[in-house]
Amino acid sequence: MSLLFAIESSCDETAMAVLKDDKELLANVVSSQVITHQLYGGVVPEIASRLHIQNISVVLEQTIRQANINLKDVDAIAVTYGPGLIGSLHVGLQVAKTLALAYQKPLIGVHHIVGHIYANQLVDAIVYPCLALVVSGGHTELVYMSKPMDFDVIGQTYDDAVGEAFDKVGRVLGLPYPGGVAIDRLAKEGKITYQLPKPLNDDSFNFSFSGLKSAVINLVHNATQRNEEIVVADMAASFQSVVVDVLVSKTLRAAQHYNVKQIILAGGVAANSGLREVISKRVNQELTNIKLSLPPLWCCTDNAAMIAAAGKVMYDLSMFEELDVSAKPSIDL
Numbered sequence: 001m002s003l004l005f006a007i008e009s010s011c012d013e014t015a016m017a018v019l020k021d022d023k024e025l026l027a028n029v030v031s032s033q034v035i036t037h038q039l040y041g042g043v044v045p046e047i048a049s050r051l052h053i054q055n056i057s058v059v060l061e062q063t064i065r066q067a068n069i070n071l072k073d074v075d076a077i078a079v080t081y082g083p084g085l086i087g088s089l090h091v092g093l094q095v096a097k098t099l100a101l102a103y104q105k106p107l108i109g110v111h112h113i114v115g116h117i118y119a120n121q122l123v124d125a126i127v128y129p130c131l132a133l134v135v136s137g138g139h140t141e142l143v144y145m146s147k148p149m150d151f152d153v154i155g156q157t158y159d160d161a162v163g164e165a166f167d168k169v170g171r172v173l174g175l176p177y178p179g180g181v182a183i184d185r186l187a188k189e190g191k192i193t194y195q196l197p198k199p200l201n202d203d204s205f206n207f208s209f210s211g212l213k214s215a216v217i218n219l220v221h222n223a224t225q226r227n228e229e230i231v232v233a234d235m236a237a238s239f240q241s242v243v244v245d246v247l248v249s250k251t252l253r254a255a256q257h258y259n260v261k262q263i264i265l266a267g268g269v270a271a272n273s274g275l276r277e278v279i280s281k282r283v284n285q286e287l288t289n290i291k292l293s294l295p296p297l298w299c300c301t302d303n304a305a306m307i308a309a310a311g312k313v314m315y316d317l318s319m320f321e322e323l324d325v326s327a328k329p330s331i332d333l
């Protein structure tokens, strides 16, 4: 039996979780700051760190109460140490180090994206070799994994992350932050009527979303100058379909090229209903021998359950950190 306590505070969610063995979550508490950041149209780093400081002891208390555990009984403390906002990371890391020192527990430093990838394991064991499509607010990567904790980034974005593009397009369309959620909702009501460029439609496994984002911004600005209305739901549907098409096409091609047994989605944009629908359909039709794993909606966006899941894999491999580990705002996989 193992019991892991996990902390995530890399962006605007203060989160803690307790994981028993591989899958049993005794607690999974997420305190979101989204309402505050919505006032500014995006995450304000200084406000995020202050809110983490304000919230973290409440989240700690609530997590311990919900899990009904004593911290002296946990086997290790897992924490996101990067990448993310430096001030936000510091708050969670400092609490993790303090608990590790006070209770004499090993500390596990988890890469945020590794957490997103291993969120899938809360549902189904990952089958290797596998390919992860990582799509979040800060990352867009295709990651080949031949074995646990082995990450080969075979493609990535040259500019904006896909979640960032969703959020910027959302903002120019006058939608609330985070734009990805609003665009996904509106895309269901809209039709694909706007002609948008296919972003980096080439033979590589890399991505580029800034040209597509600029195309939407230009269409909106030109329409405003001509006093014409943009049909927001149609623009949402048109933008989302182009993004989904390039993500799914490159993922399927990479899966065949690397001969993987499983494809997994990871990160906040993995919650996108268009992406989930199209990839499910195409894997089913085109790659019948490859298993597709979609993380449940509750563990797509930032949480500590995913950090616990990754922490468990690292615990089994004895991947521990010294107590002087520092926050790493930009660290590669």
Ligand code: KG4
Pocket: 011, 135, 136, 137, 138, 139, 162, 163, 164, 166, 167, 178, 179, 180, 181, 184, 267, 268, 269, 270, 271, 272, 273, 300, 301, 302
């Ligand atoms: O993984 P995450 O919570 O934080 C980062 O690690 O960045 O991802 C947040 C991103 C935001 O850009 C948000 O707009 C996007 O995930 N997102 C979505 C959806 N839900 C969240 N994008 C598209 N469709 C969604 N349903």
Ligand code: ZN
Pocket: 112, 116, 136, 137, 267, 268, 301, 302
């Ligand atoms: Zn994330």
